[in-house]
Amino acid sequence: MNVFNFSCNEKIAIKRIQGHRNRLYRLAFSWCHDAMLADDITQDTLSKAIQKHHQLKDDNLFDAWMFAILNNQWREYLRKSRPCEDIDELVFADHQTPEYWHDREQVVDGVRSAIAGLPLGQRQVVTLVDIESMSYLAVSEALDIPVGTVMSRLSRARKALQMKIKQKQKDNLSSIINLRSVR
Numbered sequence: 001m002n003v004f005n006f007s008c009n010e011k012i013a014i015k016r017i018q019g020h021r022n023r024l025y026r027l028a029f030s031w032c033h034d035a036m037l038a039d040d041i042t043q044d045t046l047s048k049a050i051q052k053h054h055q056l057k058d059d060n061l062f063d064a065w066m067f068a069i070l071n072n073q074w075r076e077y078l079r080k081s082r083p084c085e086d087i088d089e090l091v092f093a094d095h096q097t098p099e100y101w102h103d104r105e106q107v108v109d110g111v112r113s114a115i116a117g118l119p120l121g122q123r124q125v126v127t128l129v130d131i132e133s134m135s136y137l138a139v140s141e142a143l144d145i146p147v148g149t150v151m152s153r154l155s156r157a158r159k160a161l162q163m164k165i166k167q168k169q170k171d172n173l174s175s176i177i178n179l180r181s182v183r
Helices: 003-018 021-032 035-051 059-080 099-116 120-131 136-143 147-182
Strands: none
Touching: 003 035, 021 035, 021 059, 021 120, 035 059, 059 136, 099 120, 099 147, 120 136, 120 147, 136 147
8 A cells, every 4th residue: 555545544534533523422422411521522532533543443333433432431531530510410401592492402401311310321322322323233342241231221221211201291290280270
């Protein structure tokens, strides 16, 4: 391989890696619920991927490889420091938008809150499978866990999310009924 081909291949690999920035950021944010931390983890992931792009053996596993690097960066962060803010206490709402956007944001916040309440392993699996549309095998490789564990965590996470969302709907209905009875 001549120097020109090597340089072109390297530029293509770097562009492909950089093209995953938004997906990596979304996933990092769903795991940590901190925009700055998610950005830092994403940047570290991109940097590692660019440095080690020559280690990718199977091009079909590119997504899993990128998410594995992200997972390793997340684990490294958790090892180095303990989160001091309870992510369940964060509120994601923008009351300055039109009613449609406000209602939509509340639904998104409810789902985020429900996902945030899951244990880390379930939260990782549900975001990779249901939000990022990764296969069980790719998630297994990215998180370095058996496929059966992916399936069981996903099943438990979906059941827990379903219960949390149903409870939230019941609570909302009760508060509406209480408001009407006060009038």
